[in-house]
Amino acid sequence: MLHIVACIKQVPDTKIIKMNPKTNTMDRASAPAILNPYDAHAVEEAVRLKRRYGGTVSVLTMGPPPAVKAIKKCIEIGADEGYLITDRAFAGADTLATSYSLTKALEKIAQSAPIDLIICGKMTIDGDTGQVGPGIARRLDIPPLTSVNKVAEVNREEGYAIVHRKLEDGYEVVRSKLPCLLSVEKEINEVPYSAMPDVIRAARYQPHIWSVNDLEGVDRTQLGLKGSPTIVSSVWAPPKPQGGELLQGTPQEQIDRLIGILLTKRELFQTGGGAADEL
Numbered sequence: 001m002l003h004i005v006a007c008i009k010q011v012p013d014t015k016i017i018k019m020n021p022k023t024n025t026m027d028r029a030s031a032p033a034i035l036n037p038y039d040a041h042a043v044e045e046a047v048r049l050k051r052r053y054g055g056t057v058s059v060l061t062m063g064p065p066p067a068v069k070a071i072k073k074c075i076e077i078g079a080d081e082g083y084l085i086t087d088r089a090f091a092g093a094d095t096l097a098t099s100y101s102l103t104k105a106l107e108k109i110a111q112s113a114p115i116d117l118i119i120c121g122k123m124t125i126d127g128d129t130g131q132v133g134p135g136i137a138r139r140l141d142i143p144p145l146t147s148v149n150k151v152a153e154v155n156r157e158e159g160y161a162i163v164h165r166k167l168e169d170g171y172e173v174v175r176s177k178l179p180c181l182l183s184v185e186k187e188i189n190e191v192p193y194s195a196m197p198d199v200i201r202a203a204r205y206q207p208h209i210w211s212v213n214d215l216e217g218v219d220r221t222q223l224g225l226k227g228s229p230t231i232v233s234s235v236w237a238p239p240k241p242q243g244g245e246l247l248q249g250t251p252q253e254q255i256d257r258l259i260g261i262l263l264t265k266r267e268l269f270q271t272g273g274g275a276a277d278e279l
């Protein structure tokens, strides 16, 4: 029986989040928190594999207490158990510290049931780095398989998985030993509406909640801000695009107007040479 752990993160909905114009940082309160869309596909794939081969799906997240909501969403998708690690000591973590904390939690989960497969999303929609999955794999010394868009086979008895990895011009088929870590693309599956029994179960479900003291052998210097060598030197929102002008009139009038506009922007062309001279 497979034991699959999907790592999931609660993120602000970046489609509607606002930037704070003074600090140039995300105003997290301005948008609802949702399950990272890539992670929904990670959980769905874990659930599909459970149905195919039998087993258990656990989900793991590091975040503040409201991240319980994201775990419940995963239970709706069909996960069996959820684990939240939450503690002030984890706050301010960059991807290095995040992967360290998650690895410590994975080691603890594995004590009760050894893990065959870890599935992550390709990336988050707020941090966007795609580093956490490979970071966990490196720390656990297991193969990281990124850009996975199909899981062809998982054979626990013989200890291997065969997956398809998306490339720019196609895909490659990779056979890896188990346990391994997959970072999955959105097109790996479609996440359907949840079944009513799963929705009811999710509403009642209480995840396992661990603080740093519940984890074993933790080096506190590798946690949170203290364990984060990344320095964000500056962040800014791109300027809003200026309104354009709709060219009107006859085709000739539109061409004349366009040339007029281009001539007023002549300096834009001068560094490139050629183009301005030809106008």
Ligand SMILES: Cc1cc2nc3c(=O)[nH]c(=O)nc-3n(C[C@H](O)[C@H](O)[C@H](O)COP(=O)(O)OP(=O)(O)OC[C@H]3O[C@@H](n4cnc5c(N)ncnc54)[C@H](O)[C@@H]3O)c2cc1C
Binding pocket: 006, 007, 008, 009, 036, 038, 039, 042, 060, 061, 062, 063, 091, 092, 093, 094, 095, 096, 098, 102, 119, 120, 121, 122, 123, 124, 126, 127, 128, 129, 130, 131, 132, 133, 228, 230, 231, 232
């Ligand atoms: C100096 C610094 C301070 C920061 N402080 C904070 C902070 O206080 N609060 C904050 O929210 N962010 C903070 N961040 C952002 C934080 O580094 C990232 O959100 C986090 O490390 C995950 O990276 P990512 O979002 O790029 O994930 P990616 O690497 O893009 O995620 C890939 C996959 O890894 C898994 N994953 C990622 N994060 C988690 C998680 N937390 N739990 C479980 N699985 C996960 C998911 O499967 C995800 O799809 C900080 C960043 C820096 C550089």
